[in-house]
Amino acid sequence: MDIKVLRDNHKLLAEYKYELGKIDKGYTGRSLFVNISENKIESKPVSQMMKDKFVGGKGFGLWYLWNATTPSTKWNDPENEIIICGGPVCGITQYPGSGKSLVCSISPATDMPIDSNVGGYFGPLLKFSGWDALELQGKSEKDIIIVIDGNNGTVRIEEASLEAVDGHVLGEQLTEMYADNEEDKRNVAVVTAGSGAEHTRMGLLNFTFYDPRRKVARLKQAGRGGIGTVFRDKKVKALVVKFSSVKGDLNNPFDQGILNRTGIKLHKEVHDLDPKQNNMRKIGTANIIEVMDEYDLLPVMNYQYGNHPDTQKIKSTVFIDKYITQGVQDGCWYGCSLACAKAADNFLLKTGPYKGHKVTVDGPEYENAAGLGSNCAIFDPEGILELNFYCDTYGIDTISFGTATAFAMECYERGIINKEITGGLELNFGNFDSAAQLLHQMSKGEGFGVVVGQGIHRMKELFAEKYGADADFLFDIGMEQKGLEYSEYGSKESLAQQGGYGLTNKGPQHDEAWLIFMDMVNNQIPTFEDKAEALHYFPMFRTWFGLYGLCKLPWNDIAPANNKFTSEPAKIPEHVQNYLDIVYGVTGKRLGTDDMVRESERVYNFQRIFNIRLGKGLRKNDKTPYRSMGPVTKEEYESRQERYDGQLKEKIGYDVTGKTTEEKMAVLRSYREDQYEKLTDAVYKRRGWNSNGVPTIEHLKELGMDLPELIEVVKGLQ
Amino acid sequence: MIKVNNRDFQWEQGMTVDDIMKIKKFSWPKIIVKINGQHVEEEDYKTRIVNDGDDVQMLHLLAGG
Incomplete structure (x- = not known):
């Protein structure tokens, strides 16, 4: 449809004019509040307390979410x-990976934050505007878009039905x-969801950045937890921000020189070492597909196994050689x-409403290849790319889709569900056509796709209550916890x-901690205390990226040549x-590593208490499905019998002679x-x-997080 | 017998760092190798002989994903 026709059909619901202002050492000092129930747009000051305790x-x-909601708030309120x-x-x-946004909401998958x-341009352009x-609240009756014009200082809510x-x-x-023109497209960033987000609990948000060489709006995803579902439930079709004067000093940093020097140092490392290390510039995170297979960590057939002979068909070099365009700028x-x-690029779609279209597929990332591929036993690179594309455009999280589909496939293979229940879909492992049908059904809001789109947590309840499935077995094989599907790594051999x-x-x-090599392979953290230290440091360190707007990948997907000589x-x-230098360069704050951990601890403990406030966040909520810990079925045990028999003997002193697989499985479990x-x-x-997983009041005092509203939540649980 | 990452590993006469990596199927490109605390450079993996009783560390650098 003609763009002018679309725009002429818009109906202005509210407009707000504002002074453009200036950023001071990384902060604008205000947030944009938009309530779409009331068509209200306001500026809210960012307080010093927010900067000190919550950083950004x-x-x-x-913090905004806590103040906007109550202990009884549901995702669709x-x-x-x-x-x-x-x-x-x-x-x-100046420094790679410095354009990240963090998106928060109460999740339709987990019913907690x-x-x-x-990535993509929305977050940076929002700040420069x-x-x-951006704090978005309320629900609209009709489809709307919100347009932030950072050149002229206006925010508009517009009805946009076409x-x-x-x-x-x-x-x-x-x-x-x-x-305004082709050149100006890079100054526009859009946030969308998609049709699948309307009918599932695993909706995502797409953040665009315009790619001037390919001449397409590329899509990066805020994938986890169903925020796209919230977005469409609010009847928001899109957010648009426009800002036309991006420069390297717009944060008005405290010390520009240190940013320049630190950035140049890393650029040189990437140039010299990436081809010898992770090959991120050629294939991105998908470089580890075959590595995970070789270490028995690739999820295969709903995490039953860790490798498969057909992984060679979807290894990274297949995508490099045949599908991924090389030599173009791919920074988000x-x-x-x-x-x-x-x-x-020019990927020809074979199914669905866009069948026959040649499209640009953003991916595959490792999680897509593993979740949509090996976990569903779809060892077909074009199948993976097709599912990847449709997940993105329909606004469906590839990880939740992949893990939930793998669960449904295992249930189908085991006769827990059948063709009558799936509406005729043959959900055998490896059946690309059925996986694609599920996705298209999610887009249309029909068929068994809607059931799978509710996620594993709700599928388990449905299969047990309606179809008489064994609830305990479903708990064992359903790879979800707290309502969220597992990401794509096998964890059986790493406590x-x-x-x-x-x-x-x-x-x-896995964005809090990925410790498999340190633990399982390197054996660097053998005791419970060692593991606990790692499960303190790494989640805090990695939380910190999300406070400052940073990407984790340039931290450890490239390593300095002399890193091996460090302690x-x-x-x-x-x-x-x-990173400490960069934060100093932008904000003027000189932090040490202890300060870094402390900043994260404040937010991490706040989030834990937020969970508790919503009836979660306790020890019982941290229980995991047994498949994340060990072999649930006889086939799984026997496929790695030598390993498990050896562990029973060495770690427990259990004599396996003459024992049945079932007996050994019970002892191992x-x-x-x-x-x-x-x-x-x-x-x-x-x-x-404490032993129930509740932050102690003493610890909150140490952190400076003994805020009255937090103490009120935890005081009865000490 | 030698130790590889603090676990017992069957030693054989003439065994090199590269041999151990092949047996263990260690294919990750970012591995730090130390024998008795001394670094071994990647270009020496095929020639560096491991002796009986050695303490070998093959540390995979990936704490991410």
């Missing part, structure tokens, strides 16, 4: 918010609509030389990673110092579940929590 990014997001905030470092162009980080954060919903079409339409924000946002998934605030997403190479000390409980005790202690 997800810290600001969680009008008071639930979507907050987008970059953080004080967000938007610098979720945070999801995302004069706003540290535009598409799917991300790749709507991103293009609105980029075209709000850019200016200045990112790591450039991991890879894409397959630390079982905690890295299970002892998290938002659910089993703690896993932490990449030189890069940690880089008892041992591993006990190990997880002991780990939980050690981690809670290290984090300053």
